[in-house]
Amino acid sequence: MTDPLLIWSYLESGPLLWLTATLVAYWIGDRIFRLSRGKPWFNPVLLSVIVLGTLLLATGTPYETYFEGAQFVHFMLGPATVSLALPLHANLRRVRKAALPMALALLAGSLTAVVSALGLAWLLGADFGLLASLAPKSATAPVAIGISEKLGGDPAMTAVLVLMTGMIGAIAVTPMLNALGLRDWRGRGFATGVAAHGVGTARALQVNPTAGAFAGIGMGMNAVLTGLLAPLVLQLFR
Amino acid sequence: MPAIVSGIITLLLFQLCGEVISRMFSLPLPGPVLAMVAMVIxxxxxxxxLALIRPVASFLLQNLSLLFVPVGVGAVARLSDLSAHALAIGVSLIGSTLLAICVGALTFEHVARLTGNVDEEEEA
Structure with a gap:
């Protein structure tokens, strides 16, 4: 029989192991989420990240090795973003009708996200590098990373902050907006997409199809607006 | 050729064109978002x-959460940075995200109500 260490070193050098692990971790996370009947605390992304993170730490595997396998999953983000055209098309008439509330909610939500994120972090002593990484965190990951680079932030850090933002939004949105008594699924979804991009949109799709469609639009629109707002607001903290 | 393959090809071609145009004119919009707009049109x-895209797009959107896992695991690689600024990052992310969602949703609902913009297609 071959030495298990040899098998391990073979597995570690290829994408098979961590690609499989990513899918299995997600399957477990999704199972738990479903068993909890969609309780927001059991967010499937958060659960899978915890499982995989623990596994990486326990086996001493560097993130780069992990990502070699996980990149195939990561790559599908692009085509999935294009796919958001599907719910958008199905709701086009309602979207056009809601143009004014959407425009104002976009401006208010996007500005609130950038100003409050930088203000709070600055008050708690964050340095300029961290502020620059933090400024675009409500935009979708590929956009946020590009903005962070331009502002002098750390793009890899920004990617993590973006994801954490999305998970916080996905977990909090339903109980919070229920408590506020907001019933318009268009506005609920749209605000979620603006503040919590794709992870929030994924959550909105789980809760209500209308919310999902409007979240996709919110995400797309805030990708553009954050590119304009983040550099301006960051200037205030220089 | 199976329909699913033509669906994937179409999605990728749209994304490819989006990336090229976004880079060619250095637009603030990323390629996939540009491709999404083109796809709606x-x-x-x-x-x-629409019929060509529907099966693949539905499949991807049903599993959208999965696609964020690889970036999320990146937090492990940044644990020391994250814990060094844990308070600032934690308060800033939680505070700003919750505030932004509330402000956005409240703005939408108030403006919609003031302008009589009701959503008649949604039965409450």
Whole structure:
């Protein structure tokens, strides 16, 4: 029989192991989420990240090795973003009708996200590098990373902050907006997409199809607006 | 050729064009978002395009959460940076995200109500 260490070193050098692990971790996370009947605390992304993170730490595997396998999953983000055209098309008439509330909610939500994120972090002593990484965190990951680079932030850090933002939004949105008594699924979804991009949109799709469609639009629109707002607001903290 | 393959090809071609145009004119919009807008226009013009995309797009959107896992695991690689600024990052992310969602949703609902913009397609 071959030495298990040899098998391990073979597995570690290829994408098979961590690609499989990513899918299995997600399957477990999704199972738990479903068993909890969609309780927001059991967010499937958060659960899978915890499982995989623990596994990486326990086996001493560097993130780069992990990502070699996980990149195939990561790559599908692009085509999935294009796919958001599907719910958008199905709701086009309602979207056009809601143009004014959407425009104002976009401006208010996007500005609130950038100003409050930088203000709070600055008050708690964050340095300029961290502020620059933090400024675009409500935009979708590929956009946020590009903005962070331009502002002098750390793009890899920004990617993590973006994801954490999305998970916080996905977990909090339903109980919070229920408590506020907001019933318009268009506005609920749209605000979620603006503040919590794709992870929030994924959550909105789980809760209500209308919310999902409007979240996709919110995400797309805030990708553009954050590119304009983040550099301006960051200037205030220089 | 199986329909699913033509669907994937179409999605990738749209994304490819989006990336090229976004880079060519250094637009603030990323390629996939540009491709999404083009796809909505395409779907409005062609029933065939809509039918072609629907199976693949539905599949991807049903599993959208999965696609964020690889970036999320990146937090492990940044644990020391994250814990060094844990308080600032934690308060800033939680505070700003919750505030932004509330402000956005409240703004939408108030403006919609003031302008009599009700959503008659949604039965409450």
């Amino acid at each position: 395409g779907m409005a013009l062609s029933e065939r395009l």
